[in-house]
Amino acid sequence: MSQNKPQKDLLYALVTDVGSTTTKARLFHKTKDEWRFLVAGEAPTTVETPYEDVTLGVINAVKEVEELTGKKILKPDGSGIETPFNGKSGVDIYCTTSSAGGGLQMMVAGLISSMTAESANRAALGAGAIVMDVMAEDDGREPFEKIKQIRSLRPDMILLAGGTDGGAIEQVISIAELIKASEPKARLGASYALPFVYAGNKDLHNTIQNMMEKSFALIIVDNIRPVLEMENTEPARRAIHELFMEHVMSHAPGYKKLMQWTDIDIMPTPAGEGLAMQLIANTYKQNSLGVGLGGATTNVYSIVDGRFVRSVSANLGMSYSICNVLKEATIENIMRWLPFDIDPDYLGSQLSNKMIRPTTIPQTLKDLMTEHSVAREALRLGFNHHKSIATRLKGVSVLRTVSDMFTQELAETYIDMMKMDILAGTGGLLSHAPRRIQSMLILTDAFQPEGITKLYQDSVFMMPHLGVFSTVHQQAAWEIFDKDCLLRLGTVIAPKGTAQEGNEVMSVDLEMPDGTEIEETVKFGDLKLIPLATGSEARVTVTPGKGFNMGAEKPEAPVRGRVMGGEAGIILDGRGRPLWIPSDNNKRKELLLKWFKTLELYSKDVLETF
């Protein structure tokens, strides 16, 4: 790397993401005083036989970049990336993210499901891992069941938490004994020492050291829950990352070589994506929700009042995992988004065929609409998973008011869509949607934003790239992010509540940038689209109808604000929250078609034939 070059002198940066299916190279360039995205190159990932060397895929993707720019980047003998840029060839920095070969797969354990085990789960997810199992003393399973499970799992790493500092001892040792006795085997082979991170009661450091050091590659870090009122995931997250590089990555085919090519450590793709999402929240200083919808996984990120939480749903995705979406969502829930009848067996076979041939793409509109329906469900399930992780710290006494006594329980999750200002999406399906309004409605249907929410999406899939690049040059990453990556879709205005069809949901007064005023009344079941170009803003006053609210202190009180324009514009969503879809099949299809036509979601000519 051009470690010697000061940041201000950097001119070219090459970043790749070695995905489970495709390796995506992005070249960034500083022109005059600003950093911009230059070109993209893609090639199939070569982690599997017969290649078994990820660098081949990287070379192929970079070759495409070379062809498009006419600039040499690879070393002449193909032994890596030429750095630094010498005025003619090479780049100043090369870095990469990776999720190939199944990503980082972890098993986590703690003492109490809702406390230390949950914190351990959050730490593992925060490090970009796929969590295969969360084990706890009180998880309802008998020891023999847990042993059976540990023996069948083949994780890349184990994280054990449990006990506050000075707290439980015996029970934590008991879990450690159970894990050790189970003799877990690593996914990458019998000869490989399984990494084990201990982040529990500090009084047990010596005991754990003596018990585990011969059987595992052990790292002991500060307690994840030193006291009940505090969660300290950072030391565990750092240890996971360190072990990931040392033990997991270096064993994956070709990664040892790739690690020598890169200027900074390889980062798991969800970690890179997460940094990009944090960049949005930090820059706008607003609560944000982000999602990466991939072929194998769905990653959801939330930044609420500065607290960042990531979830990785291992088996929710649009290609490899599409049948698991079908299984978890049920075929009926996928079909509810389609404005035409389809035989469930045919649909199931169609999705199974996508799973076994994951690189195929929809050719017909009906096929595209089917994938969009699956995407809504994958995102909905991924968001549910996220909400189960983005929770208040349990075990901490919370001051309750008299009115709380009459409510059932405090909400488990602190994610409140009314308080979310930004919703952003990335991933192949969203980035490659033929019309931008399609990804806007998919995100809206899945996450059901409430109040006034700005929607963004990744233009050509480079959020993970910019995430890892931001660790080297934050300013440059943001410039590219803002100008070339973060595509403004527009704003969704959606009051919370429900009503009978035809009742008023809201009246909206918009003062457009040219001074014209638009007044709209939205009835229950209506969707309206008001064009407002990217870069423009309008003033808005929303007065909710009876039974609806926009997040004002007094329900039904009007709210005022500014709305952001974008490729799609402003959606006035009168479908209620929770979103209403009629149960009557004909009525449902009729309404879906009406929504799709109103938003010009798909080709009108084809929709007319349904």
Place this chain on the structure above:
Amino acid sequence: MAYTPGLKVKRIDILSKERRLPVKGEVLVNLGDKVNHQTLVARAYISGDPTIVKVAIHLQIEPNDIFDYMVKKEGDSVNKGEPIAKYSGFFGLVKKNINSPVKGKIESISPATGQVIVRGDPIPINLNAYIPGEIVHILEDEGVVIQTKGAMIQGIFGIGGETHGTLKFKVNSPEETLEANMITSDDKDCVLVGGSFVTLEALKKSVENKVSGIIVGGIGHLDLKEFMGRDLGVAITGQENLGITLIVTEGFGKMTMSHLTFALLKDFEGKLTHINGTTQIRAGVMRPEIIIPHEQDIKESEDILSGGMIIGTPIRIIREPYFGVIGKVSSLPVNLVQLESESYVRILEAELNDGSIVMVPRANVEIIEE
């Protein structure tokens, strides 16, 4: 964009099969040995299952007093039901025994938790050759590589593990469906070849008649769900214990079996056939396989797959609206073309067997060997 690589359909191939133990063990054959499919080539023992006995809790004693009550020490062998700890109190009037729930060895006695771990007897893993052939490489303490000459066909999806049987045809054309009434008790231990589809009833009847395996073009999504007793979810298969191995060569739904595959299998009717339905789509891709060892010596044609796609390359379309249709590449336009879905992608034009020309994304075809 890349096209989906075709699956292997080879009449003659020198096949090298690695047989590796999951843990280190003992290799039982020598370099150059000739083996048949049942020959044991390696053996290992994995440690037995641990069973945790909560001695302190059951005896109501302090964990760190546990050694005072143990009648067995670490490393001792125990039989199922044999006492491992005893409590005697109140002048010997109150007695309590803790017996081992399994046969095995005392692995650890923990004064921290008051738990005893009894390790069950080691579990042997016997690895057979799976296919006949010659041992060409010894993987020290781990296994062997066996080489054989034979036909090799990869399916697209399968369920069930390694098995073998005599190859037997149940249909006359690759378009035909394998129905329940075609299965008889004579099919016991055979590997049956169907055409485009296997019905749920045919699958069930095959299990009843102890058929070893079925090779077929397609299967219905709901039929598979009912047969497996669960939704497939993630495509990692091979461990099912359904009494049969199924190999699907083309995909889900009614799918005419590739004529090449059908003809190749037909040539080896009556031969001992080895199949494995294990499929893994992600992270270490594994496709189901059919191996038919033979001594035929035919000059192999050039490997079409290695040449990439050119005008005239035979292809199969692997996505709607032409799923399963076979044709030849008639044109490879360079520019991006807009599809009905409105995406702009690289396409090809294909001449189908009926002479018609259709446009398909390059991502939606696979090269086949005809």
